[in-house]
Amino acid sequence: MRAAPTLAGGFPDISEMTVARQVHWQRWLAAAAILVVLAAIGRAFVNGQIEWTYVSRFLTAKVILEGITNTMVMAVLAMALGIVLGVVVAIMRLSSNPVLASVAAGYTWLFRGTPLILQLLLWFNLALVFPTIGIPGLWSARAVDVMTPFLSALLGLGINQGAYTSEVMRAGMLSVDVGQYEAAQAIGMGRLRALRRIILPQAMRVVIPPLGNEFIGMVKATSLASVIQYPEVLHNAENIYYANSRVIELLIVAGSWYLLVVSILTPLQMLLERRFARGTLQITR
Amino acid sequence: MTQPLVAIRSVSKNFGEFQALNHVSLDVWAGEVLCLIGASGSGKTTLLRCINQLTQVDSGGIWLDGELLGVREEGGRLHRLTERHIARQRLKTGMVFQRFNLFPHRTALENITEGPVQVQRRSREDAREEAMELLARVGLAAKADAYPSQLSGGQQQRVAIARALAMKPMLMLFDEPTSALDPELVGEVLTVMKELARSGMTMMVVTHELGFAREVADTVVYMDHGAIVESGPAAEVLGKPREVRTQSFLSAVI
Numbered sequence: 001m002r003a004a005p006t007l008a009g010g011f012p013d014i015s016e017m018t019v020a021r022q023v024h025w026q027r028w029l030a031a032a033a034i035l036v037v038l039a040a041i042g043r044a045f046v047n048g049q050i051e052w053t054y055v056s057r058f059l060t061a062k063v064i065l066e067g068i069t070n071t072m073v074m075a076v077l078a079m080a081l082g083i084v085l086g087v088v089v090a091i092m093r094l095s096s097n098p099v100l101a102s103v104a105a106g107y108t109w110l111f112r113g114t115p116l117i118l119q120l121l122l123w124f125n126l127a128l129v130f131p132t133i134g135i136p137g138l139w140s141a142r143a144v145d146v147m148t149p150f151l152s153a154l155l156g157l158g159i160n161q162g163a164y165t166s167e168v169m170r171a172g173m174l175s176v177d178v179g180q181y182e183a184a185q186a187i188g189m190g191r192l193r194a195l196r197r198i199i200l201p202q203a204m205r206v207v208i209p210p211l212g213n214e215f216i217g218m219v220k221a222t223s224l225a226s227v228i229q230y231p232e233v234l235h236n237a238e239n240i241y242y243a244n245s246r247v248i249e250l251l252i253v254a255g256s257w258y259l260l261v262v263s264i265l266t267p268l269q270m271l272l273e274r275r276f277a278r279g280t281l282q283i284t285r
Numbered sequence: 286m287t288q289p290l291v292a293i294r295s296v297s298k299n300f301g302e303f304q305a306l307n308h309v310s311l312d313v314w315a316g317e318v319l320c321l322i323g324a325s326g327s328g329k330t331t332l333l334r335c336i337n338q339l340t341q342v343d344s345g346g347i348w349l350d351g352e353l354l355g356v357r358e359e360g361g362r363l364h365r366l367t368e369r370h371i372a373r374q375r376l377k378t379g380m381v382f383q384r385f386n387l388f389p390h391r392t393a394l395e396n397i398t399e400g401p402v403q404v405q406r407r408s409r410e411d412a413r414e415e416a417m418e419l420l421a422r423v424g425l426a427a428k429a430d431a432y433p434s435q436l437s438g439g440q441q442q443r444v445a446i447a448r449a450l451a452m453k454p455m456l457m458l459f460d461e462p463t464s465a466l467d468p469e470l471v472g473e474v475l476t477v478m479k480e481l482a483r484s485g486m487t488m489m490v491v492t493h494e495l496g497f498a499r500e501v502a503d504t505v506v507y508m509d510h511g512a513i514v515e516s517g518p519a520a521e522v523l524g525k526p527r528e529v530r531t532q533s534f535l536s537a538v539i
């Protein structure tokens with residue numbers, strides 16, 4: 001193409017002009033409307049049948065603090081169990097051994113297919129099925145003694161979580177290029193070492209956001225363990241309001257604790273994500 | 286030396302109906318540089334992958350350093366080796382992939398030390414020291430702490446070569462090591478490979494770089510439709526090919 005010797009006329013020179021600021025009046029209107037609604041709700045709560053002094057008193061009551069500690073202990077342990085199971089089951093599902101793959105698929109089917117609260121009740125009432133449990137000849141115990149609320153909740157929540165986590169893990173492992181696995185094999189790594197050293201660290205980057213989601217779900221799911229007498233925060237709040245009838249106040253106390261914990265988890269997830277983003281372009285200096 | 290380092294005997298490989306390798310037989314002698322050429326889909330990659338056991342042969346056998354790969358003969362039948370055993374056999378070969386396949390979550394240095402430390406159980410200090418020597422050898426001493434995403438394609442491929450060399454293989458396999466590179470980066474990789482060839486390493490190189498083959502290869506093998514059509518000294522196969530198919534391939538690529 002030839003460069004034009006002169007440019008065509010009729011186009012005004014706008015090169016010196018600036019772009020005017022837009023007035024987003026709709027946004028202001030929407031924000032104002034939301035503030036009005038929030039103020040109305042706040043007013044309703046302040047004037048409603050809520051004794052806020054009870055809320056502030058019980059927010060740091062010993063029983064409630066113990067409850068939230070138990071909630072967190074259970075959430076962390078059950079999630080750890082869920083992740084371990086999830087990794088193992090995901091590896092089994094991706095294995096070429098059909099027995100392992102179907103066992104894994106069956107596990108996921110069973111524990112994703114039934115309500116969590118039902119599973120918790122089953123674990124807790126295991127004594128009805130097996131009065132004594134143990135290893136024949138070595139060790140045995142009465143199931144009622146073994147299946148404490150703590151252990152029942154841990155098994156129920158952790159094993160259920162494993163079924164979900166395995167799918168997250170499987171997606172993560174599938175997201176890693178097969179060339180990575182071949183390169184690992186080419187330097188003499190066996191299957192498991194390649195998974196541990198090469199595939200899983202890369203999969204982690206992909207699975208942390210969904211796992212963060214799952215963990216937040218887990219923190220709240222621990223509240224279901226109240227039905228099997230595990231003394232987590234909601235269970236303890238309930239016990240208090242059975243005695244003093246301040247139902248809403250104590251529910252607000254428990255709710256505030258859940259919100260606080262979940263708010264702390266989000267920045268923690270960011271830190272983890274940064275840790276596993278090693279080598280990706282975002283952190284190049 | 287009375288025995289070839291690699292002896293490939295009547296190796297066939299099918300992918301479903303498609304015959305990727307059709308009774309391929311070949312000798313590679315220690316110290317030899319052998320270039321595999323041929324049209325796309327002719328089975329060059331498949332042959333290399335069979336030698337490194339990333340792909341299992343359907344029939345025939347490959348002997349590396351006198352040892353039958355992947356299977357064991359007993360009572361007139363073949364039995365597949367355990368994964369552990371196969372992994373050990375793989376240590377004798379180093380593989381360089383077309384798309385580098387560096388570990389993105391490890392630095393250049395860590396990519397190189399991963400095998401020696403994790404697989405060969407060598408001490409971290411020794412492995413580091415040797416990795417630094419290898420990085421210097423491929424001209425990347427300054428990039429030891431860079432992640433693969435911070436390296437150019439040519440630099441990544443040179444790290445990949447160093448990673449394979451760190452395992453001290455007897456045989457290096459290269460699958461089109463420069464075809465994923467921008468033209469101006471091809472030279473730096475070929476230079477490293479030439480130096481390696483001069484050092485006496487046995488090499489099998491799938492390549493479209495006929496200039497490289499002419500300069501460095503002892504033997505050139507031309508493949509078509511999963512079979513070896515012609516093989517011989519580089520100057521002969523590239524200079525005055527006997528087979529019509531080789532002639533037409535060469536005239537098409539030049």
Ligand SMILES: Nc1ncnc2c1ncn2[C@@H]1O[C@H](COP(=O)(O)OP(=O)(O)OP(=O)(O)O)[C@@H](O)[C@H]1O
Pocket residue numbers: 300303305323324325326327328329330331332
């Ligand atoms: N895993 C596989 N499954 C099915 N077909 C395959 C597989 N691997 C290779 N093939 C087929 O086998 C044939 C030979 O493939 P191969 O990769 O060995 O060719 P090549 O000579 O390396 O070609 P190129 O120059 O394009 O790399 C091709 O037609 C390919 O489609």
Ligand SMILES: [Mg+2]
Pocket residue numbers: 329330331460461
């Ligand atoms: Mg190929």
